[in-house]
Amino acid sequence: MFGDYSLGDLGAIFAMQGFAGLILFSVYVLMALGLAIIFGQMGVINMAHGEFMILGAYMTYLCSGFFQAHLPGLFPAYFFVAMAMAFLASGALGMLVEWALIRHLYKRPLDTLLATWGLSLILQQAYRSIFGAREVGVELPSWMMGSIQATGTIEIPINGLFVMAITVLITLMVAGLLFASRYGKQVRAVMQNRVMAGAVGIDTGRVDRLTFGLGCGIAGVAGAAFTMIGSTGPTSGQLYIVDTFLIVVFGGAASLLGTIASAFSISQTQSTLEFFLSGSTAKVITLLAVVAILMLRPQGLFTLKVRR
Amino acid sequence: MAENDLGLESALRRRLLMGLAVVPAAACLPRLALAAAPPTAAVNTTGLAVTDTEVTVGILHSVTGTMAISETGAQQAEKLAIEEINATGGVLGRKIKVIQEDGASDWPTFAEKAKKLLVNDKCAAVMGCWTSASRKAVLPVFEQYNGMLYYPTFYEGLEQSKNVIYTGQEATQQILASLDWVAKEKDAKTFFFIGSDYIWPRTSNKIARKHVENVLKGKVVGEEYFPLGHTQFNSVINKIKLTKPNVIFTDVVGGSNVAFYKQLKAAGIDLSKQVLMTISVTEDEIDGIGGENIAGAYACMKYFQSLKNPNNEKFVAAFKKMWGEKTVIGDVTQAAYLGPYLWKLTVEKAGSFDVDKVAAASDGIEFKGAPEGYVRIHPNHHLWSKTRVGRALPNGQFEVVYESADLIEPNPFPKGYQ
DSSP: OOTTSOHHHHHHHHHHHHHHHHHHHHHHHHHHHHHIIIIIIHOOOOTTHHHHHHHHHHHHHHHHHHHHHHOGGGGGGHHHHHHHHHHHHHHHHHHHHHHHTGGGGTTOHHHHHHHHHHHHHHHHHHHHHHHOSSOBOOOOOGGGSSEEEOSSSOEEEHHHHHHHHHHHHHHHHHHHHHHHSHHHHHHHHHHHOHHHHHHTTOOHHHHHHHHHHHHHHHHHHHHHHHTTTSOBSTTTTHHHHHHHHHHHHHHOTTOHHHHHHHHHHHHHHHHHHHHHSOHHHHHHHHHHHHHHHHHHOTTOSOOOOOOO | OHHHHHHHHHHHHHHHHHOTTOHHHHHHHHHHHHHHOOOHHHHOOSOOSBOSSEEEEEEEEOSSSTTHHHHHHHHHHHHHHHHHHHHTTOBTTBEEEEEEEEOTTOHHHHHHHHHIIIIISOOSEEEEOOSHHHHHHHHHHHHHTTOOEEEOSOBOOOOOOTTEEEOSOBHHHHHHHHHHHHHHHSOOOEEEEEEESSHHHHHHHHHHHHIIIIISOOEEEEEEEEOTTOOOOHHHHHHHHHHOOSEEEEEOOTHHHHHHHHHHHHTTOOTTTSEEEESSOOHHHHHHHOHHHHTTOEEEESOOTTOOSHHHHHHHHHHHHHHOTTOOOOHHHHHHHHHHHHHHHHHHHHTSOOHHHHHHHOTTOEETTOTTSOEEEOTTSBEEBOOEEEEEOTTSOEEEEEEOSSOBOOOSSOTTOO
């Protein structure tokens, strides 16, 4: 199939294809990070994860409108404010949901599945009532669109670079928070043994609420970032939820490193196959591979060594 | 009867020409029509919900769920048309009463609600459905209980029913003329097809491929399908860069569209240089995509909001007055607006609400007040209509760059294209 193309063309395409894989990897990590915290660390199956992401996207939409109307001079930089707002809004909603709903269900994990699925329907209809059933267009500052001309044929999309930068930043922050801070120790203690953690004086309720809020907040930031590459509508969150769970489960639920490894392998497989086969076939083969590996290794790629 | 028909029809035409400003003429119409209304027993022999003053019509679209994005415009247009018809005296002297049901983006729900509208509510006609899947789900219901459905979406064809009037274009009407145009104007020889993975894009692309290969003697250098809701198009964009087609031909639907055009732009593909032709993006979708991301792309449709004719200017003004200044009107919204009017004209020609008589009278019904211009119902229950090509502008509207000279005959079972 490559007979007709010059060597230079091929080189350029492979470079861009590699980059496409990296962008997909960043998108997957960003999608899955929040869920890895909530599902991995707390064991809550949060079916409303996509809707928390879309809340972040809608915050970006509101910010873009606000800056255009009132602070047009600062418009090129509004996206950073929007991401902060997205984090705060989704995080606050997450903490509210944890307080009102989730904390009553920690002992009944399967019920959280139903409850959060119901929550996702409620949120979707709320978005529909507030923002309308149609998708909204989020206007981005012009510097974020377009591409960098690296060589004559290689073009690198700026928003791809931006997503990668955000992903690296947030992953480092989460890792730092979970593995190097006092709060992270508490989170891990609560996860491993809730009763014992309570007995040594950790306020488990507070840790749970903050952790759930953190996970939702990160989902919000992801949603804000995805306004660059995807749609913002009441049901757009549904587009991400399956892939997100797939990555977290494949990586091994409780392991942050597993999530990253799984996002990397799935994204590279997907983007390479997509190039050689058609889109739908690529998806089918990727899913088949994941199913096969999970059959051989039900606990996922990485697991924590815990005493059962 | 015949005289009454003429009176109403010419009054309608006059009203459409003069616009809404002619209040006195419109105000005296209901009384005239009521005085002449034929007795219920004569116009309704099959037990439909028709009284001396009212006739019941159903609206069946998704107001909730994924499809609400698309179907909102259609049901808004239908309500506008019905309100206008009521303001000018209704149908056979009877006001239209609307019963609206929500299909909730779920095909079995569509079938269930269709049955409710026909069996419980005895609707004389139903305006509804958007996706082919929902239409396929309700079709047996309409055929079993002998209802009348006015279906607004452009679709893949390969269907024809006594109980359905298709007010959108079938695939050959929409695609062939525009492919001819792009081959001639842009000297296009090579095409790359990208679609969402379900029946409509696959059938449409099949028709397009046959036309490109057999008639235009061009070449299809790639054909790709992605699952509904797919959001990552970087790989296929690289493939496009590698194969360098003259034309990218797309029928991607829903939220995927937004991702596709944003990523296309981010990858440095400039739509003012690369010809892209879509059959799935209307003004509605551009709302979400963002005009600046798709500016320069070509769409082939039968209707664009920017069409310049008195019917359309009046329609756009009335639509915005009823549903808000910011709303946009896409192809399907306009096709949905035709449904109630076509039904009214057919009922008046048949002189009866009976479904059998309406179905039989449909052939040859003309509607001169259509925003897209003159339309006529073909014996196969599709519409004769023009095809147009529009170029997307940064403000989210289309500039019409081509219009077929004549009405194009609907051909839902195209020979040599299957």
